[in-house]
Amino acid sequence: MSEIYDITIIGGGPAGMFAGFYSGLRGAKVQIIESLSQLGGQVSALYPEKYIHDVAGFMGIKATDLIDHLQKQVEQLPIDIRLNEIVTNLSQQKSDFEITTNRGNYQSKAVIVATGVGAFSPRRLAVEGADKLENKHVFYTIPDPERFRDKTVLIAGGGDSAIDTALMLEKVAKHVYLMHRRSQFRGMEHSVKLLEQSTVELLTPYLLKQIELADDQLLLTMKEVKGEHLLQKQVDDVVVNYGFISNNKTIRQWDIQPEQQHRMFTVDRQMKTNVPLVYAIGDGVDYDGKLDLIATAFAEGPMAVSAIMKELYPDRRGPLHSTSMEL
Ligand SMILES: Cc1cc2nc3c(=O)[nH]c(=O)nc-3n(C[C@H](O)[C@H](O)[C@H](O)COP(=O)(O)OP(=O)(O)OC[C@H]3O[C@@H](n4cnc5c(N)ncnc54)[C@H](O)[C@@H]3O)c2cc1C
Incomplete structure:
Protein backbone atom coordinates (compact mmCIF):
# COMPACT_ATOMS: atom_id res chain seq x y z
CA MET A 1 0.00 0.00 0.00
CA PRO A 122 -18.36 -15.26 -16.20
CA ARG A 123 -21.28 -17.68 -15.93
CA ARG A 124 -19.55 -20.80 -14.62
CA LEU A 125 -19.93 -24.49 -15.46
CA ALA A 126 -22.42 -26.22 -13.19
CA VAL A 127 -20.44 -29.45 -13.15
CA GLU A 128 -19.00 -31.00 -10.00
CA GLY A 129 -15.26 -30.43 -9.60
CA ALA A 130 -15.03 -27.78 -12.37
CA ASP A 131 -14.16 -25.09 -9.80
CA LYS A 132 -11.02 -26.98 -8.72
CA LEU A 133 -9.82 -27.14 -12.32
CA GLU A 134 -10.30 -23.41 -12.97
CA ASN A 135 -7.31 -21.78 -14.68
CA LYS A 136 -5.58 -25.18 -14.79
CA HIS A 137 -7.76 -27.04 -17.30
CA VAL A 138 -11.02 -25.05 -17.25
CA PHE A 139 -10.89 -21.46 -18.52
CA TYR A 140 -13.42 -18.65 -18.75
CA THR A 141 -11.13 -16.22 -20.57
CA ILE A 142 -8.16 -16.74 -22.84
CA PRO A 143 -5.11 -14.92 -21.55
CA ASP A 144 -2.90 -16.10 -24.42
CA PRO A 145 -3.94 -18.43 -27.26
CA GLU A 146 -0.42 -19.91 -27.19
CA ARG A 147 -1.41 -21.62 -23.94
CA PHE A 148 -3.48 -23.95 -26.14
CA ARG A 149 -0.86 -24.69 -28.81
CA ASP A 150 -1.05 -28.36 -29.90
CA LYS A 151 -3.73 -29.09 -27.30
CA THR A 152 -7.12 -30.68 -27.76
CA VAL A 153 -9.65 -28.15 -26.53
CA LEU A 154 -13.41 -28.18 -26.04
CA ILE A 155 -15.23 -24.85 -26.17
CA ALA A 156 -18.63 -24.74 -24.47
CA GLY A 157 -21.20 -22.21 -25.73
CA GLY A 158 -23.20 -21.20 -28.77
CA GLY A 159 -22.93 -17.42 -29.13
CA ASP A 160 -20.50 -15.15 -30.91
CA SER A 161 -17.79 -15.38 -28.24
CA ALA A 162 -17.84 -19.19 -28.31
CA ILE A 163 -17.58 -19.22 -32.11
CA ASP A 164 -14.83 -16.57 -32.13
CA THR A 165 -12.91 -18.52 -29.48
CA ALA A 166 -13.24 -21.76 -31.45
CA LEU A 167 -12.04 -20.10 -34.67
CA MET A 168 -9.17 -18.37 -32.85
CA LEU A 169 -7.98 -21.59 -31.17
CA GLU A 170 -8.36 -23.61 -34.37
CA LYS A 171 -5.22 -21.81 -35.59
CA VAL A 172 -3.02 -23.05 -32.71
CA ALA A 173 -4.68 -26.10 -31.16
CA LYS A 174 -4.32 -29.69 -32.30
CA HIS A 175 -8.08 -30.13 -32.38
CA VAL A 176 -11.06 -27.99 -31.34
CA TYR A 177 -14.52 -29.22 -30.35
CA LEU A 178 -17.41 -26.79 -29.99
CA MET A 179 -20.20 -28.08 -27.77
CA HIS A 180 -23.58 -26.35 -27.68
CA ARG A 181 -26.87 -27.30 -26.06
CA ARG A 182 -28.82 -26.38 -29.22
CA SER A 183 -28.35 -27.59 -32.79
CA GLN A 184 -28.30 -24.00 -34.11
CA PHE A 185 -25.64 -21.45 -33.20
CA ARG A 186 -26.66 -17.93 -32.15
CA GLY A 187 -23.62 -16.18 -33.65
CA MET A 188 -23.54 -13.67 -36.50
CA GLU A 189 -24.23 -15.28 -39.89
CA HIS A 190 -20.71 -14.49 -41.09
CA SER A 191 -19.11 -16.21 -38.06
CA VAL A 192 -21.39 -19.25 -38.39
CA LYS A 193 -20.36 -19.55 -42.04
CA LEU A 194 -16.66 -19.43 -41.10
CA LEU A 195 -17.35 -22.06 -38.47
CA GLU A 196 -18.95 -24.37 -41.02
CA GLN A 197 -15.89 -24.02 -43.25
CA SER A 198 -13.46 -24.67 -40.37
CA THR A 199 -12.04 -27.88 -38.91
CA VAL A 200 -13.85 -27.23 -35.62
CA GLU A 201 -15.83 -30.35 -34.71
CA LEU A 202 -19.37 -29.51 -33.60
CA LEU A 203 -20.98 -31.47 -30.78
CA THR A 204 -24.69 -30.58 -30.63
CA PRO A 205 -27.09 -30.68 -28.86
CA TYR A 206 -25.08 -31.70 -25.79
CA LEU A 207 -24.48 -30.51 -22.24
CA LEU A 208 -21.46 -31.30 -20.13
CA LYS A 209 -22.37 -33.65 -17.28
CA GLN A 210 -19.06 -34.84 -15.85
CA ILE A 211 -15.39 -33.92 -15.85
CA GLU A 212 -12.74 -36.37 -14.65
CA LEU A 213 -9.04 -35.59 -14.48
CA ALA A 214 -6.59 -38.42 -15.11
CA ASP A 215 -2.95 -38.16 -16.18
CA ASP A 216 -3.30 -34.43 -16.80
CA GLN A 217 -6.11 -35.04 -19.32
CA LEU A 218 -9.82 -34.43 -18.95
CA LEU A 219 -12.37 -37.12 -19.67
CA LEU A 220 -15.58 -35.28 -20.51
CA THR A 221 -18.98 -36.92 -20.44
CA MET A 222 -21.72 -35.08 -22.33
CA LYS A 223 -25.42 -35.87 -22.41
CA GLU A 224 -27.70 -35.27 -25.36
CA VAL A 225 -30.26 -32.54 -24.62
CA LYS A 226 -33.78 -34.05 -24.62
CA GLY A 227 -32.22 -37.45 -25.23
CA GLU A 228 -30.30 -40.15 -23.41
CA HIS A 229 -27.21 -40.48 -25.58
CA LEU A 230 -23.90 -40.06 -23.74
CA LEU A 231 -20.78 -38.89 -25.51
CA GLN A 232 -17.25 -39.04 -24.13
CA LYS A 233 -14.22 -37.04 -25.28
CA GLN A 234 -10.70 -36.84 -23.95
CA VAL A 235 -9.31 -33.29 -24.08
CA ASP A 236 -6.54 -31.21 -22.53
CA ASP A 237 -8.63 -28.16 -21.70
CA VAL A 238 -12.14 -26.74 -21.64
CA VAL A 239 -12.94 -23.10 -22.44
CA VAL A 240 -16.39 -21.94 -21.29
CA ASN A 241 -18.19 -19.09 -23.07
CA TYR A 242 -21.58 -19.04 -21.35
CA GLY A 243 -21.80 -15.23 -21.05
CA PHE A 244 -21.77 -13.15 -17.89
C1 LIG B 1 -28.64 -4.81 -24.47
C2 LIG B 1 -28.28 -3.39 -24.16
C3 LIG B 1 -28.20 -2.46 -25.16
C4 LIG B 1 -27.85 -1.12 -24.89
N1 LIG B 1 -27.78 -0.24 -25.91
C5 LIG B 1 -27.40 1.05 -25.66
C6 LIG B 1 -27.31 1.99 -26.72
O1 LIG B 1 -27.57 1.68 -27.88
N2 LIG B 1 -26.93 3.27 -26.40
C7 LIG B 1 -26.62 3.66 -25.12
O2 LIG B 1 -26.26 4.82 -24.90
N3 LIG B 1 -26.74 2.76 -24.08
C8 LIG B 1 -27.11 1.49 -24.33
N4 LIG B 1 -27.22 0.60 -23.29
C9 LIG B 1 -26.94 1.08 -21.92
C10 LIG B 1 -25.44 1.24 -21.68
O3 LIG B 1 -24.75 0.03 -21.99
C11 LIG B 1 -25.20 1.61 -20.22
O4 LIG B 1 -25.83 2.85 -19.98
C12 LIG B 1 -23.69 1.75 -19.92
O5 LIG B 1 -23.05 0.52 -20.11
C13 LIG B 1 -23.50 2.21 -18.46
O6 LIG B 1 -22.13 2.25 -18.21
P1 LIG B 1 -21.57 2.11 -16.73
O7 LIG B 1 -20.09 2.23 -16.86
O8 LIG B 1 -22.30 3.01 -15.82
O9 LIG B 1 -21.98 0.63 -16.23
P2 LIG B 1 -21.61 -0.83 -16.77
O10 LIG B 1 -21.51 -0.84 -18.23
O11 LIG B 1 -22.61 -1.72 -16.11
O12 LIG B 1 -20.15 -1.10 -16.17
C14 LIG B 1 -19.94 -1.23 -14.78
C15 LIG B 1 -18.65 -2.03 -14.59
O13 LIG B 1 -18.33 -2.04 -13.20
C16 LIG B 1 -17.83 -3.32 -12.84
N5 LIG B 1 -18.05 -3.52 -11.41
C17 LIG B 1 -19.22 -3.51 -10.74
N6 LIG B 1 -19.04 -3.73 -9.44
C18 LIG B 1 -17.71 -3.89 -9.26
C19 LIG B 1 -16.89 -4.17 -8.13
N7 LIG B 1 -17.41 -4.32 -6.91
N8 LIG B 1 -15.56 -4.30 -8.31
C20 LIG B 1 -14.99 -4.15 -9.56
N9 LIG B 1 -15.74 -3.90 -10.68
C21 LIG B 1 -17.07 -3.76 -10.52
C22 LIG B 1 -18.64 -4.29 -13.70
O14 LIG B 1 -17.96 -5.53 -13.87
C23 LIG B 1 -18.77 -3.50 -15.01
O15 LIG B 1 -17.74 -3.81 -15.93
C24 LIG B 1 -27.57 -0.73 -23.54
C25 LIG B 1 -27.65 -1.67 -22.51
C26 LIG B 1 -28.00 -2.99 -22.80
C27 LIG B 1 -28.08 -4.01 -21.68
Whole structure:
Protein backbone atom coordinates (compact mmCIF):
# COMPACT_ATOMS: atom_id res chain seq x y z
CA MET A 1 0.00 0.00 0.00
CA SER A 2 2.79 2.42 -0.88
CA GLU A 3 0.99 4.77 -3.24
CA ILE A 4 -1.96 6.94 -2.46
CA TYR A 5 -4.21 7.56 -5.41
CA ASP A 6 -6.03 10.84 -5.82
CA ILE A 7 -8.96 9.05 -7.41
CA THR A 8 -9.93 5.39 -7.50
CA ILE A 9 -12.64 4.46 -9.97
CA ILE A 10 -14.54 1.31 -9.12
CA GLY A 11 -15.89 -0.21 -12.33
CA GLY A 12 -14.43 -0.16 -15.83
CA GLY A 13 -17.56 0.29 -17.94
CA PRO A 14 -17.96 3.31 -20.26
CA ALA A 15 -18.57 5.61 -17.27
CA GLY A 16 -15.45 4.45 -15.40
CA MET A 17 -13.25 4.39 -18.49
CA PHE A 18 -14.00 7.95 -19.53
CA ALA A 19 -13.84 9.22 -15.94
CA GLY A 20 -10.42 7.53 -15.71
CA PHE A 21 -9.20 9.26 -18.85
CA TYR A 22 -10.54 12.60 -17.70
CA SER A 23 -8.89 12.19 -14.27
CA GLY A 24 -5.59 11.54 -16.05
CA LEU A 25 -6.15 14.59 -18.21
CA ARG A 26 -6.58 16.63 -15.04
CA GLY A 27 -3.26 15.33 -13.70
CA ALA A 28 -4.79 13.14 -11.01
CA LYS A 29 -3.09 9.94 -9.89
CA VAL A 30 -5.82 7.49 -10.82
CA GLN A 31 -6.64 3.81 -10.98
CA ILE A 32 -9.58 1.91 -12.47
CA ILE A 33 -10.55 -1.38 -10.82
CA GLU A 34 -12.66 -3.82 -12.85
CA SER A 35 -13.91 -7.26 -11.84
CA LEU A 36 -13.74 -8.70 -15.35
CA SER A 37 -10.65 -9.49 -17.42
CA GLN A 38 -11.70 -6.78 -19.88
CA LEU A 39 -12.87 -3.17 -19.77
CA GLY A 40 -16.16 -2.02 -21.28
CA GLY A 41 -18.86 -3.08 -18.80
CA GLN A 42 -22.22 -3.99 -20.32
CA VAL A 43 -21.10 -2.85 -23.74
CA SER A 44 -18.36 -5.49 -23.96
CA ALA A 45 -20.06 -8.16 -21.89
CA LEU A 46 -23.66 -8.02 -23.13
CA TYR A 47 -23.77 -6.59 -26.65
CA PRO A 48 -20.31 -6.40 -28.27
CA GLU A 49 -21.66 -6.87 -31.82
CA LYS A 50 -24.55 -4.40 -31.61
CA TYR A 51 -24.36 -1.02 -33.38
CA ILE A 52 -24.76 2.01 -31.14
CA HIS A 53 -26.33 5.06 -32.80
CA ASP A 54 -26.65 7.53 -29.93
CA VAL A 55 -23.04 8.28 -29.05
CA ALA A 56 -21.97 11.74 -30.15
CA GLY A 57 -19.64 11.88 -33.13
CA PHE A 58 -20.54 8.49 -34.64
CA MET A 59 -23.22 7.77 -37.25
CA GLY A 60 -23.25 4.29 -35.73
CA ILE A 61 -20.45 2.36 -34.12
CA LYS A 62 -20.08 -1.30 -33.25
CA ALA A 63 -20.08 -1.64 -29.45
CA THR A 64 -16.74 -3.42 -29.38
CA ASP A 65 -15.17 -0.67 -31.54
CA LEU A 66 -16.41 2.02 -29.17
CA ILE A 67 -14.70 0.25 -26.27
CA ASP A 68 -11.50 -0.12 -28.35
CA HIS A 69 -11.51 3.66 -28.90
CA LEU A 70 -12.08 4.30 -25.19
CA GLN A 71 -9.31 1.87 -24.28
CA LYS A 72 -6.84 3.59 -26.61
CA GLN A 73 -7.82 6.93 -25.10
CA VAL A 74 -7.23 5.62 -21.57
CA GLU A 75 -3.90 4.07 -22.56
CA GLN A 76 -2.55 7.46 -23.65
CA LEU A 77 -2.20 8.51 -20.02
CA PRO A 78 -0.50 6.91 -17.00
CA ILE A 79 -3.63 5.34 -15.54
CA ASP A 80 -3.36 2.14 -13.50
CA ILE A 81 -5.87 -0.40 -14.76
CA ARG A 82 -6.55 -3.37 -12.54
CA LEU A 83 -8.51 -6.17 -14.20
CA ASN A 84 -9.89 -9.33 -12.59
CA GLU A 85 -10.19 -7.45 -9.29
CA ILE A 86 -13.49 -7.14 -7.52
CA VAL A 87 -13.83 -4.46 -4.86
CA THR A 88 -15.03 -6.33 -1.81
CA ASN A 89 -14.78 -3.47 0.68
CA LEU A 90 -14.59 0.29 0.82
CA SER A 91 -13.66 1.69 4.21
CA GLN A 92 -12.30 4.87 5.76
CA GLN A 93 -8.68 4.90 7.00
CA LYS A 94 -7.92 8.21 8.76
CA SER A 95 -8.26 10.82 6.03
CA ASP A 96 -8.09 8.36 3.10
CA PHE A 97 -10.16 5.48 1.81
CA GLU A 98 -9.02 1.88 1.84
CA ILE A 99 -10.18 -0.13 -1.14
CA THR A 100 -10.00 -3.88 -0.65
CA THR A 101 -10.12 -6.27 -3.57
CA ASN A 102 -9.62 -10.02 -4.01
CA ARG A 103 -6.00 -9.18 -4.79
CA GLY A 104 -4.93 -6.41 -2.43
CA ASN A 105 -5.55 -3.12 -0.64
CA TYR A 106 -5.20 0.37 -2.08
CA GLN A 107 -5.41 3.85 -0.60
CA SER A 108 -7.14 6.72 -2.25
CA LYS A 109 -8.10 10.27 -1.37
CA ALA A 110 -11.36 10.09 -3.32
CA VAL A 111 -13.49 7.39 -4.91
CA ILE A 112 -15.79 7.34 -7.92
CA VAL A 113 -18.22 4.43 -7.84
CA ALA A 114 -19.00 3.45 -11.45
CA THR A 115 -20.33 -0.02 -10.80
CA GLY A 116 -23.28 0.11 -13.23
CA VAL A 117 -25.58 -2.86 -12.90
CA GLY A 118 -23.09 -4.68 -10.67
CA ALA A 119 -19.87 -6.64 -10.89
CA PHE A 120 -19.75 -8.89 -13.92
CA SER A 121 -18.33 -12.38 -13.72
CA PRO A 122 -18.36 -15.26 -16.20
CA ARG A 123 -21.28 -17.68 -15.93
CA ARG A 124 -19.55 -20.80 -14.62
CA LEU A 125 -19.93 -24.49 -15.46
CA ALA A 126 -22.42 -26.22 -13.19
CA VAL A 127 -20.44 -29.45 -13.15
CA GLU A 128 -19.00 -31.00 -10.00
CA GLY A 129 -15.26 -30.43 -9.60
CA ALA A 130 -15.03 -27.78 -12.37
CA ASP A 131 -14.16 -25.09 -9.80
CA LYS A 132 -11.02 -26.98 -8.72
CA LEU A 133 -9.82 -27.14 -12.32
CA GLU A 134 -10.30 -23.41 -12.97
CA ASN A 135 -7.31 -21.78 -14.68
CA LYS A 136 -5.58 -25.18 -14.79
CA HIS A 137 -7.76 -27.04 -17.30
CA VAL A 138 -11.02 -25.05 -17.25
CA PHE A 139 -10.89 -21.46 -18.52
CA TYR A 140 -13.42 -18.65 -18.75
CA THR A 141 -11.13 -16.22 -20.57
CA ILE A 142 -8.16 -16.74 -22.84
CA PRO A 143 -5.11 -14.92 -21.55
CA ASP A 144 -2.90 -16.10 -24.42
CA PRO A 145 -3.94 -18.43 -27.26
CA GLU A 146 -0.42 -19.91 -27.19
CA ARG A 147 -1.41 -21.62 -23.94
CA PHE A 148 -3.48 -23.95 -26.14
CA ARG A 149 -0.86 -24.69 -28.81
CA ASP A 150 -1.05 -28.36 -29.90
CA LYS A 151 -3.73 -29.09 -27.30
CA THR A 152 -7.12 -30.68 -27.76
CA VAL A 153 -9.65 -28.15 -26.53
CA LEU A 154 -13.41 -28.18 -26.04
CA ILE A 155 -15.23 -24.85 -26.17
CA ALA A 156 -18.63 -24.74 -24.47
CA GLY A 157 -21.20 -22.21 -25.73
CA GLY A 158 -23.20 -21.20 -28.77
CA GLY A 159 -22.93 -17.42 -29.13
CA ASP A 160 -20.50 -15.15 -30.91
CA SER A 161 -17.79 -15.38 -28.24
CA ALA A 162 -17.84 -19.19 -28.31
CA ILE A 163 -17.58 -19.22 -32.11
CA ASP A 164 -14.83 -16.57 -32.13
CA THR A 165 -12.91 -18.52 -29.48
CA ALA A 166 -13.24 -21.76 -31.45
CA LEU A 167 -12.04 -20.10 -34.67
CA MET A 168 -9.17 -18.37 -32.85
CA LEU A 169 -7.98 -21.59 -31.17
CA GLU A 170 -8.36 -23.61 -34.37
CA LYS A 171 -5.22 -21.81 -35.59
CA VAL A 172 -3.02 -23.05 -32.71
CA ALA A 173 -4.68 -26.10 -31.16
CA LYS A 174 -4.32 -29.69 -32.30
CA HIS A 175 -8.08 -30.13 -32.38
CA VAL A 176 -11.06 -27.99 -31.34
CA TYR A 177 -14.52 -29.22 -30.35
CA LEU A 178 -17.41 -26.79 -29.99
CA MET A 179 -20.20 -28.08 -27.77
CA HIS A 180 -23.58 -26.35 -27.68
CA ARG A 181 -26.87 -27.30 -26.06
CA ARG A 182 -28.82 -26.38 -29.22
CA SER A 183 -28.35 -27.59 -32.79
CA GLN A 184 -28.30 -24.00 -34.11
CA PHE A 185 -25.64 -21.45 -33.20
CA ARG A 186 -26.66 -17.93 -32.15
CA GLY A 187 -23.62 -16.18 -33.65
CA MET A 188 -23.54 -13.67 -36.50
CA GLU A 189 -24.23 -15.28 -39.89
CA HIS A 190 -20.71 -14.49 -41.09
CA SER A 191 -19.11 -16.21 -38.06
CA VAL A 192 -21.39 -19.25 -38.39
CA LYS A 193 -20.36 -19.55 -42.04
CA LEU A 194 -16.66 -19.43 -41.10
CA LEU A 195 -17.35 -22.06 -38.47
CA GLU A 196 -18.95 -24.37 -41.02
CA GLN A 197 -15.89 -24.02 -43.25
CA SER A 198 -13.46 -24.67 -40.37
CA THR A 199 -12.04 -27.88 -38.91
CA VAL A 200 -13.85 -27.23 -35.62
CA GLU A 201 -15.83 -30.35 -34.71
CA LEU A 202 -19.37 -29.51 -33.60
CA LEU A 203 -20.98 -31.47 -30.78
CA THR A 204 -24.69 -30.58 -30.63
CA PRO A 205 -27.09 -30.68 -28.86
CA TYR A 206 -25.08 -31.70 -25.79
CA LEU A 207 -24.48 -30.51 -22.24
CA LEU A 208 -21.46 -31.30 -20.13
CA LYS A 209 -22.37 -33.65 -17.28
CA GLN A 210 -19.06 -34.84 -15.85
CA ILE A 211 -15.39 -33.92 -15.85
CA GLU A 212 -12.74 -36.37 -14.65
CA LEU A 213 -9.04 -35.59 -14.48
CA ALA A 214 -6.59 -38.42 -15.11
CA ASP A 215 -2.95 -38.16 -16.18
CA ASP A 216 -3.30 -34.43 -16.80
CA GLN A 217 -6.11 -35.04 -19.32
CA LEU A 218 -9.82 -34.43 -18.95
CA LEU A 219 -12.37 -37.12 -19.67
CA LEU A 220 -15.58 -35.28 -20.51
CA THR A 221 -18.98 -36.92 -20.44
CA MET A 222 -21.72 -35.08 -22.33
CA LYS A 223 -25.42 -35.87 -22.41
CA GLU A 224 -27.70 -35.27 -25.36
CA VAL A 225 -30.26 -32.54 -24.62
CA LYS A 226 -33.78 -34.05 -24.62
CA GLY A 227 -32.22 -37.45 -25.23
CA GLU A 228 -30.30 -40.15 -23.41
CA HIS A 229 -27.21 -40.48 -25.58
CA LEU A 230 -23.90 -40.06 -23.74
CA LEU A 231 -20.78 -38.89 -25.51
CA GLN A 232 -17.25 -39.04 -24.13
CA LYS A 233 -14.22 -37.04 -25.28
CA GLN A 234 -10.70 -36.84 -23.95
CA VAL A 235 -9.31 -33.29 -24.08
CA ASP A 236 -6.54 -31.21 -22.53
CA ASP A 237 -8.63 -28.16 -21.70
CA VAL A 238 -12.14 -26.74 -21.64
CA VAL A 239 -12.94 -23.10 -22.44
CA VAL A 240 -16.39 -21.94 -21.29
CA ASN A 241 -18.19 -19.09 -23.07
CA TYR A 242 -21.58 -19.04 -21.35
CA GLY A 243 -21.80 -15.23 -21.05
CA PHE A 244 -21.77 -13.15 -17.89
CA ILE A 245 -23.78 -12.58 -14.75
CA SER A 246 -23.79 -9.42 -12.68
CA ASN A 247 -24.35 -8.90 -8.99
CA ASN A 248 -24.43 -6.08 -6.49
CA LYS A 249 -23.99 -8.26 -3.42
CA THR A 250 -20.38 -7.27 -2.78
CA ILE A 251 -21.28 -3.57 -2.81
CA ARG A 252 -23.90 -4.17 -0.14
CA GLN A 253 -21.14 -5.60 2.10
CA TRP A 254 -18.87 -2.52 1.95
CA ASP A 255 -18.28 -0.70 5.27
CA ILE A 256 -19.06 2.59 3.54
CA GLN A 257 -22.60 2.56 2.24
CA PRO A 258 -23.46 5.73 0.32
CA GLU A 259 -27.18 6.45 0.41
CA GLN A 260 -29.17 4.44 -2.13
CA GLN A 261 -32.73 4.36 -3.37
CA HIS A 262 -33.99 1.30 -5.20
CA ARG A 263 -30.34 0.07 -5.20
CA MET A 264 -29.15 3.19 -7.06
CA PHE A 265 -26.75 5.67 -5.47
CA THR A 266 -28.34 9.00 -4.74
CA VAL A 267 -26.18 11.85 -6.05
CA ASP A 268 -26.38 15.61 -6.32
CA ARG A 269 -25.74 17.66 -9.46
CA GLN A 270 -21.98 17.21 -9.07
CA MET A 271 -22.37 13.42 -8.72
CA LYS A 272 -21.55 13.58 -4.98
CA THR A 273 -23.02 10.90 -2.73
CA ASN A 274 -23.79 11.70 0.92
CA VAL A 275 -20.29 10.40 1.90
CA PRO A 276 -17.64 13.12 1.52
CA LEU A 277 -15.24 12.43 -1.39
CA VAL A 278 -17.26 9.43 -2.59
CA TYR A 279 -18.86 10.21 -5.94
CA ALA A 280 -20.95 7.93 -8.17
CA ILE A 281 -21.62 7.95 -11.92
CA GLY A 282 -23.19 5.85 -14.68
CA ASP A 283 -26.01 3.34 -14.58
CA GLY A 284 -25.64 2.81 -10.83
CA VAL A 285 -26.87 6.28 -9.90
CA ASP A 286 -30.20 7.98 -9.75
CA TYR A 287 -31.25 11.61 -9.85
CA ASP A 288 -34.14 13.48 -11.32
CA GLY A 289 -34.06 13.01 -15.08
CA LYS A 290 -31.33 10.33 -15.08
CA LEU A 291 -31.02 8.38 -18.35
CA ASP A 292 -29.15 5.06 -18.47
CA LEU A 293 -27.17 5.92 -21.58
CA ILE A 294 -23.50 5.92 -22.54
CA ALA A 295 -23.76 9.60 -23.47
CA THR A 296 -24.99 10.44 -19.99
CA ALA A 297 -22.32 8.27 -18.35
CA PHE A 298 -19.64 10.09 -20.39
CA ALA A 299 -20.87 13.48 -19.15
CA GLU A 300 -21.05 12.47 -15.50
CA GLY A 301 -17.34 11.52 -15.31
CA PRO A 302 -15.90 15.02 -15.95
CA MET A 303 -18.44 16.53 -13.54
CA ALA A 304 -17.36 14.17 -10.74
CA VAL A 305 -13.63 14.51 -11.50
CA SER A 306 -13.76 18.31 -11.62
CA ALA A 307 -15.63 18.48 -8.31
CA ILE A 308 -13.13 16.07 -6.70
CA MET A 309 -10.10 18.00 -7.96
CA LYS A 310 -11.60 21.19 -6.57
CA GLU A 311 -12.05 19.51 -3.18
CA LEU A 312 -8.57 17.94 -3.14
CA TYR A 313 -6.64 20.82 -4.64
CA PRO A 314 -8.64 24.04 -4.08
CA ASP A 315 -5.68 26.20 -5.10
CA ARG A 316 -5.29 24.58 -8.51
CA ARG A 317 -7.25 26.28 -11.23
CA GLY A 318 -8.80 23.64 -13.45
CA PRO A 319 -8.83 24.18 -17.20
CA LEU A 320 -12.21 24.28 -18.88
CA HIS A 321 -11.22 22.78 -22.23
CA SER A 322 -8.90 19.95 -23.24
CA THR A 323 -7.30 22.29 -25.77
CA SER A 324 -5.67 24.10 -22.86
CA MET A 325 -4.25 20.88 -21.39
CA GLU A 326 -1.08 19.00 -22.26
CA LEU A 327 -1.47 15.43 -23.50
C1 LIG B 1 -28.64 -4.81 -24.47
C2 LIG B 1 -28.28 -3.39 -24.16
C3 LIG B 1 -28.20 -2.46 -25.16
C4 LIG B 1 -27.85 -1.12 -24.89
N1 LIG B 1 -27.78 -0.24 -25.91
C5 LIG B 1 -27.40 1.05 -25.66
C6 LIG B 1 -27.31 1.99 -26.72
O1 LIG B 1 -27.57 1.68 -27.88
N2 LIG B 1 -26.93 3.27 -26.40
C7 LIG B 1 -26.62 3.66 -25.12
O2 LIG B 1 -26.26 4.82 -24.90
N3 LIG B 1 -26.74 2.76 -24.08
C8 LIG B 1 -27.11 1.49 -24.33
N4 LIG B 1 -27.22 0.60 -23.29
C9 LIG B 1 -26.94 1.08 -21.92
C10 LIG B 1 -25.44 1.24 -21.68
O3 LIG B 1 -24.75 0.03 -21.99
C11 LIG B 1 -25.20 1.61 -20.22
O4 LIG B 1 -25.83 2.85 -19.98
C12 LIG B 1 -23.69 1.75 -19.92
O5 LIG B 1 -23.05 0.52 -20.11
C13 LIG B 1 -23.50 2.21 -18.46
O6 LIG B 1 -22.13 2.25 -18.21
P1 LIG B 1 -21.57 2.11 -16.73
O7 LIG B 1 -20.09 2.23 -16.86
O8 LIG B 1 -22.30 3.01 -15.82
O9 LIG B 1 -21.98 0.63 -16.23
P2 LIG B 1 -21.61 -0.83 -16.77
O10 LIG B 1 -21.51 -0.84 -18.23
O11 LIG B 1 -22.61 -1.72 -16.11
O12 LIG B 1 -20.15 -1.10 -16.17
C14 LIG B 1 -19.94 -1.23 -14.78
C15 LIG B 1 -18.65 -2.03 -14.59
O13 LIG B 1 -18.33 -2.04 -13.20
C16 LIG B 1 -17.83 -3.32 -12.84
N5 LIG B 1 -18.05 -3.52 -11.41
C17 LIG B 1 -19.22 -3.51 -10.74
N6 LIG B 1 -19.04 -3.73 -9.44
C18 LIG B 1 -17.71 -3.89 -9.26
C19 LIG B 1 -16.89 -4.17 -8.13
N7 LIG B 1 -17.41 -4.32 -6.91
N8 LIG B 1 -15.56 -4.30 -8.31
C20 LIG B 1 -14.99 -4.15 -9.56
N9 LIG B 1 -15.74 -3.90 -10.68
C21 LIG B 1 -17.07 -3.76 -10.52
C22 LIG B 1 -18.64 -4.29 -13.70
O14 LIG B 1 -17.96 -5.53 -13.87
C23 LIG B 1 -18.77 -3.50 -15.01
O15 LIG B 1 -17.74 -3.81 -15.93
C24 LIG B 1 -27.57 -0.73 -23.54
C25 LIG B 1 -27.65 -1.67 -22.51
C26 LIG B 1 -28.00 -2.99 -22.80
C27 LIG B 1 -28.08 -4.01 -21.68
